[in-house]
Each structure stands twice: as structure tokens, then as C-alpha cells.
Amino acid sequence: xxxxxxxxxxxxxxxxxxxxxxxxxxxxxxxxxxxxxxxxxxxxxxxxxxxxxxxxxxxxxxxxxxxxxxxxxxxxxxxxxxxxxxxxxxxxxxxxxxxxxxxxxxxxxxxxxxxxxxxxxxxxxxxxxxxxxxxxxxxxxxxxxxxxxxxxxxxxxxxxxxxxxxxxxxxxxxxxxxxxxxxxxxxxxxxxxxxxxxxx
Amino acid sequence: xxxxxxxxxxxxxxxxxxxxxxxxxxxxxxxxxxxxxxxxxxxxxxxxxxxxxxxxxxxxxxxxxxxxxxxxxxxxxxxxxxxxxxxxxxxxxxxxxxxxxxxxxxxxxxxxxxxxxxxxxxxxxxxxxxxxxxxxxxxxxxxxxxxxxxxxxxxxxxxxxxxxxxxxxxxxxxxxxxxxxxxxxxxxxxxxxxxxxxxxxxxxxxxxxxxxxxxxxxxxxxxxx
Numbered sequence: 001x002x003x004x005x006x007x008x009x010x011x012x013x014x015x016x017x018x019x020x021x022x023x024x025x026x027x028x029x030x031x032x033x034x035x036x037x038x039x040x041x042x043x044x045x046x047x048x049x050x051x052x053x054x055x056x057x058x059x060x061x062x063x064x065x066x067x068x069x070x071x072x073x074x075x076x077x078x079x080x081x082x083x084x085x086x087x088x089x090x091x092x093x094x095x096x097x098x099x100x101x102x103x104x105x106x107x108x109x110x111x112x113x114x115x116x117x118x119x120x121x122x123x124x125x126x127x128x129x130x131x132x133x134x135x136x137x138x139x140x141x142x143x144x145x146x147x148x149x150x151x152x153x154x155x156x157x158x159x160x161x162x163x164x165x166x167x168x169x170x171x172x173x174x175x176x177x178x179x180x181x182x183x184x185x186x187x188x189x190x191x192x193x194x195x196x197x198x199x200x
Numbered sequence: 201x202x203x204x205x206x207x208x209x210x211x212x213x214x215x216x217x218x219x220x221x222x223x224x225x226x227x228x229x230x231x232x233x234x235x236x237x238x239x240x241x242x243x244x245x246x247x248x249x250x251x252x253x254x255x256x257x258x259x260x261x262x263x264x265x266x267x268x269x270x271x272x273x274x275x276x277x278x279x280x281x282x283x284x285x286x287x288x289x290x291x292x293x294x295x296x297x298x299x300x301x302x303x304x305x306x307x308x309x310x311x312x313x314x315x316x317x318x319x320x321x322x323x324x325x326x327x328x329x330x331x332x333x334x335x336x337x338x339x340x341x342x343x344x345x346x347x348x349x350x351x352x353x354x355x356x357x358x359x360x361x362x363x364x365x366x367x368x369x370x371x372x373x374x375x376x377x378x379x380x381x382x383x384x385x386x387x388x389x390x391x392x393x394x395x396x397x398x399x400x401x402x403x404x405x406x407x408x409x410x411x412x413x414x415x416x417x418x419x420x421x422x423x424x425x
Contacts, residue, residue: 049288051424067288071281073284074281075281075282080213087209092291093289
């Protein structure tokens with residue numbers, strides 16, 4: 001499983017954000033995208049996820065492979081309970097997660113993310129951090145190899161960040177890969193971490 | 201098999217969300233009944249005139265109610281990010297979109313259909329004509345939902361898109377309006393309406409088969425903004 005990016009070029013409103021961007025991401029690797037506000041981190045992630053067409057260049061990734069995407073918005077519905085949201089995440093994660101699909105796995109996922117006992121509450125009564133934790137549940141409910149996360153630690157407390165880092169380390173150890181932006185320090189070390197600096 | 205399951209899950213989810221957000225159901229329904237009830241009150245109790253204008257008023261009110269309801273179709277999904285998740289999901293987008301439009305039709309148009317016989321009585325229509333009116337609405341309102349969804353999918357990323365949506369979608373609603381109201385008119389004078397009904401059915405088949413592809417393509421464009 002490998003992601004190749006060749007000669008990527010993106011513009012936003014007639015402003016060129018980055019050009020001739022190239023990198024390779026192998027299984028088990030983490031790519032940290034860094035850069036100041038407005039340098040095009042989110043645009044790059046959206047392009048890699050397939051939400052945007054690149055203005056030039058290619059993102060080479062097996063089309064049929066599902067990915068996990070977590071953007072600025074959490075992608076959860078305020079009018080569905082936490083458990084109903086998780087069931088929807090399972091459905092959207094596709095065929096691979098069919099085996100894992102049952103109410104029990106949803107409840108254990110909630111427990112793992114520190115939301116035990118909130119299954120039947122509506123996310124509109126949650127705090128921003130709890131909503132983010134609920135959104136991060138899709139990391140556990142999907143079997144996708146590639147995670148693309150935009151500021152995943154936003155609004156999380158210290159315990160939440162540690163929990164997220166543990167999930168990420170586990171995912172990388174199992175041969176998955178991840179691309180993320182973060183303004184927080186990421187407490188993972190090792191040669192499997194690449195850094196990409198965007199300077200517009 | 202799992203595609204059918206995903207289809208039903210999306211359908212169920214959207215109906216559940218709509219029922220927890222009841223004004224989305226009641227607003228178009230209220231609009232439809234107010235408009236249709238005000239006409240007999242405003243024009244006066246002349247059965248002949250009311251019977252003449254009834255088909256047009258029923259259909260124009262249904263059409264505007266559909267336009268009013270359509271704006272909610274993808275708006276909240278776009279704002280809370282679930283639309284991005286839907287687009288990126290390995291499930292086929294055009295099918296998931298069909299489920300969403302179907303759910304939208306169930307909660308916005310079916311109550312309107314149920315209310316139609318009652319409202320038609322206030323125009324002095326007889327029972328067979330009311331039957332035909334119901335049939336045209338049953339065939340025509342899904343077309344309005346599907347065609348409207350294309351316009352909504354194109355404009356969902358814009359802030360105030362109400363007027364633009366109307367301009368985009370209303371010309372496409374016109375054939376449904378013409379054949380729908382014409383069928384009721386024809387039925388009121390006791391003539392067969394097979395031709396109009398077949399045409400409406402043909403439009404429905406076209407809308408159900410082709411619109412989801414257009415909606416899916418338009419949504420992909422909208423989330424890339």
C-alpha cells in the first residue's frame with residue numbers, strides 16, 4: 001500500500017499555493033504537513049483525499065481503497081444520537097467493516113473514546129471536545145489503510161490527545177499510514193515520521 | 201446486498217432526522233394548505249370559477265412548496281460535514297443520493313398528498329377528478345424532488361442561493377406543471393387523461409434514473425469548494 005504524489009500543483013482563488021509537490025508515503029508511515037495559516041495545508045489534504053481535483057499533477061492511490069477523512073467539520077449529525085451516528089459511520093465506511101457492524105462494537109468504541117454512557121445523548125448537547133472524540137470514532141470503525149486528518153487534536157483535552165496518539169501509533173504499527181496537519185506537538189518518534197513543510 | 205443495506209440506512213437516517221426537526225415537514229405543508237385555502241376565500245364561492253382555477257392553483261402551490269422544501273435537502277449535511285463523508289464513502293454516491301431524495305420526498309411531499317383531497321373539496325372538485333389530481337401529484341412530486349435536488353446540489357456551497365435555485369429549477373418544473381394541471385382540467389370535463397399520465401410517468405422514470413447521476417456530480421463539485 002503506497003501513496004505517490006507527483007508534481008502536484010494547487011491554486012486557490014488565482015493564488016498559487018504550492019507547485020511541483022512530490023512525495024511518497026509507504027505503509028506504516030506518518031506524514032506531518034506543516035506550514036503557517038493559509039499555506040494550503042487543508043487544500044493539500046482535500047486534494048489527497050479526492051475532494052478536490054489538483055490543478056496539475058497526480059495523486060496515485062488505488063481508487064477502490066477506502067480512506068478515513070476527518071476535516072474541520074466533524075461530520076456528525078446533531079439530530080442523531082451518538083450511537084446512531086456511529087452506526088451511520090459504519091455504513092459509510094463500506095463493505096470492509098460489515099463484519100464488525102453491530103451495536104456492541106459501537107458501544108465499545110464509545111467506551112474506548114471516553115464517551116461511555118453518552119450513547120443515547122444527542123451531540124448537540126456535547127462540548128466541542130466530546131464532538132471531536134465522537135468524530136474520531138470513525139478511526140476505530142473503519143478498516144481503511146489511509147487516514148487523512150486535518151487538525152485531529154483540535155478541541156481535545158490532554159487525555160484526548162494522548163488517546164488519539166495511541167490510536168495513531170496502533171494504526172501505524174499495523175501497517176496503516178496517515179497524513180495529518182497539526183499545530184500541536186505530536187508525541188510520536190521514529191524514522192517512520194516524515195515532515196512536509198508548505199511555505200507559500 | 202450491503203449496498204441495499206446502506207441505501208436503507210441512509211433512507212432511515214434522513215427520515216429520522218426530519219422527524220426530529222419537524223418544521224422541515226410542516227413548513228411546506230403549511231405553505232401548501234394556506235395558499236390553496238386562501239384562493240377560494242379570496243375569489244368567492246363561485247363553484248364554476250373555482251373548478252376552473254383549481255388544477256392550476258393546486259399544482260402551482262405544490263410546485264412552490266417543493267421548491268421551498270428543496271433548500272433543506274443538502275444544506276445541513278453540507279454544514280456539518282456529513283456530505284464530505286458521503287462523497288468519500290466507498291458506497292456508490294448516486295445510490296446514496298437517491299436514498300436521500302426519496303427520504304426527502306417521503307417527508308415533504310407525502311403529507312401534502314394526503315392533504316390534497318381535503319383541499320380539493322374546497323374547490324368543489326368531484327371525486328373522480330380528485331383521484332386524478334392525486335395521481336398526477338403522486339407521479340409529479342417525485343420529479344420535482346429529483347430535479348430540485350440537482351439545483352440544490354449545485355448551489356449548496358453558496359451562502360444565499362434561494363433566488364438562484366428558483367431560477368435554475370423552475371424552468372425544469374414547467375413541463376410537470378403543464379401536464380399535471382392539464383390532466384386535472386381534462387378529467388374535470390370528463391375526458392380520458394391517459395396521455396398526460398403516461399407523460400408524467402415517463403418524466404418520473406427519466407428523473408429517477410438520470411437525476412441521481414447529475415446530483416452526485418454536482419455534489420462532488422460543491423464539496424470541492
